[in-house]
Amino acid sequence: MTTTRRTLLAGAALAASFALSPACAQGQTEIELFFPVPVDGQLARDMGVLLKEFNEKNPTIKATPVYTGSYDETLIKTRAAMKAGKPPAAVIMSANFLLDLKIEGEIHPMDALIKADGKTNDQFMGQFFDALHGNAVLDRQVYGVPFHNSTPLLYVNTDHLKEAGLDPDKLPANWEELVTTAKKLTKRDGDRVTRWGMMMPSNYDYGGWILQALTQSNGGEWFNVNYGGEVYYDTPSMLGALTFWSDLVTKHKVHPAGVQAGGAVSGAFLAGQTSMMLLSTGSLTHIRNNAKFPYKVAFVPKNVRNAVPIGGASLVIPTGVEGERRKAAWTLINWMTAPEKSAWWSRATGYFAPNKAAYDTPDMKEFIARNPDAGIAVKQLDVAKPWFATYKTVPVRKAIEDELAAVLSGKKTPKEALAAAQKQADEIMRPFVEQTALKLPTN
Amino acid sequence: MAQAVFTTGKARGWSVPRWRPRQATVLAFAMLAPSLLFLALFTYWPVLQVIWQSLHGQLRVGGPQAYVGPQNFLKLFADPAFRKALGNNLIYALGTVIPSLVLALGFAMALVKSSRVNALFRALFFLPVLIPLVAAASIFLFLFLPNVGLLDYHLAKLAISGSNWLGDPDVALWSIMALTIWKNAGYYMLFFLAGLQAVPADAYEAAILDGAGPWQRLRYVTLPYLKPTIGFVLVIGLLNVVTQVDHVFVLTKGGPSDSTNLLLFYIYQQAVENYDAGRAAAGTLVMLALLLAVTASSLRTLERSFGEKEP
DSSP states (O other): OHHHHHHHHHHHHHHHHHHHHHHHTTTOEEEEEEEOOSSOTHHHHHHHHHHHHHHHHOTTEEEEEEEOOSHHHHHHHHHHHHHTTOOOSEEEEEGGGHHHHHHTTOBOOOHHHHHHTTOOHHHHHTTBOGGGHHHHEETTEEOOEEEEEEOEEEEEEHHHHHHTTOOTTOOOOBHHHHHHHHHHHOEEETTEEEEEEEEOOOSTTHHHHHHHHHHHHTTOOSBOTTOTTOBOOSSHHHHHHHHHHHHHHHTSOOSOSSOOOHHHHHHHHHTTSEEEEEEEGGGHHHHHHHOSSOEEEEOOOBSSOOOEEOEEEEEEOBTTOOHHHHHHHHHHHHHHTSHHHHHHHHHHHSOBOSBGGGGGSHHHHHHHHHOHHHHHHHHGGGGEEOOOOOTTHHHHHHHHHHHHHHHHTTSSOHHHHHHHHHHHHHHHHHHHHHHTTTOOOOO | OHHHHHHHHHHHHHHOGGGHHHHHHHHHHHHHHHHHHHHIIIIIHHHHHHHHHHTEEESSTTOOEEEOTTHHHHHHHHOHHHHHHHHHHHHHHHHHHHHHHHHHHHHHHHTOSOOHHHHHHHHHHHHHHHSOHHHHHHHHHHHHOTTTSHHHHHHHHTTOOOOOTTTOTTTHHHHHHHHHHHHHHHHHHHHHHHHHHTSOHHHHHHHHHTTOOHHHHIIIIIHHHHHHHHHHHHHHHHHHHHHOOHHHHHHTTTOSTTTTOOHHHHHHIIIIISOOHHHHHHHHHHHHHHHHHHHHHHHHHHHHHHHHHOO
């Protein structure tokens, strides 16, 4: 009985606080920001600090950060909130989900907001690195504002290079050098490998991204940047990339077989059990803080050209956020992506600051001088290209990732795998293709 | 309030007996109403929604939901990934429920006598049950890490190179099954411990006097008495293998190449990754039908075995 009474009292108090809170916040626009933390818990606190400062500087707006898990979970929660009729005012959304959201009508262009600020789309997007435009500007309209971004990067344990009698200042720049270096770095104890020369993550989400990096380094494109219904899986550039990865495992025996999760790869690198790895620039801070040995980073080695996909997230405003809330969200987005804040967030996480001017701030200049690895990562943005995005991005990506896993486990040849992946991806995109590129005048 | 209804009903009941059942029904429903309301809101209404959704889908990309008939079901059965998940779930069910049952029975029989050492061992075997599945999976993530994980670390000391436990399509499902067995055996042991208390000591005495060896005692005395327990644990075990996929989510996300995809995770993928609510709803209904069939048949055997025990 006492518990019931106590619960009732607590409930009444809660109800009262709900009833009172709008009264307290009169004259303020309340907005919430859904944000994922792909790295670790510290960032959730950093986000709280960031928004607290925003609220102090903008007394007419009260922005609340809502932690929503991983990128995928953030998408789920955003869609759930929209279905319930309560879309969040702004969301930090994985950059390659924007096309899907646009196709489903779940985000709308921000052009009117940009125009109201007296800018053209080109002027607005001009403040961000060119490589980031492809995933934010769709059909020449701005659908998202880049918030934090990444590219794959080659990490090398330089102690291991020295130990193998190699020059620690000369990191592999092409596939040929990568194989010879990896062979020298791989250590064996009889049949058992005690140290791998090279590791690349191949779990869902990561595997597709790394394979895209290899494909682009091999001159390929992976998907049609201008049209969401086409992927180029069964092509020579992709065949070369996948065969190269498979050769590292089966022919050169410098890379472990089967699927490697991202965490397992960075763990192996930090434990000295792999000498080189391809991993996101988003892991730079983690590696820097935890590596007990000297390491260096370099561009992803090329076969045909230097090219990598971008990764990371953009800020979007879901459909259904209108009026004052939309304006308040826009104020928040602009504040968060301005040079100062962008630079601060970049130092906290290891991601790039998408705003070019962030690198002209004194704090950032000093940071880059102290951490040259972060500088190399930024330079790679010059050769970066849009991240893979199509109609139903995730299943289309999964189609090739399942085949990648089969190839790395020795179950399929690259040629068979790519044909199967292409077939499945085409099947998934068929409804979209039939309603767009194949929808022709009938009379 | 309810008390008032009750007394008036009673009073009137004496004078007009015809009214009595109706008043009692009203009272019963009045008392059931709160839970019925919540059941309706949170169970029956969602079930109806799932049925509705399973018959609807998008005709146009980005368009509204429209009636599509049985198409979602046809597509579901035509999807090789669904068939793969179904097959995986079958292997997973057989490969986890039977070993967990055997292990649990073994533990229970070894620890049936109450002593301090046995109490300690019971607690140790029960420990995995206390850990939430997500947490357990996160721990196993580190155990299974290739090269650096605890498992490979110890194997390396024996100069054996471990497998890529979660990254090899031939091994991954077995790794997940090992985790499930570890997690559940202790829980089932608890039921067997209780069940074993119900085996009368004189039954054993009689068997020993008749010259029955340990295997014969197990086969002809212990197991027959444990039949209801086995039936009950079987139901729980089968429900578990269909309704728990936390570890799949944490460890493999159904990969590599769908080798660890289970029904419930497949449904999640359809709803979330594929954004195809219709197919996810169809999958849910199929799973629900399977669950109902399994439960109904198991409960029937359960009842029968209870009946058998009565002299």
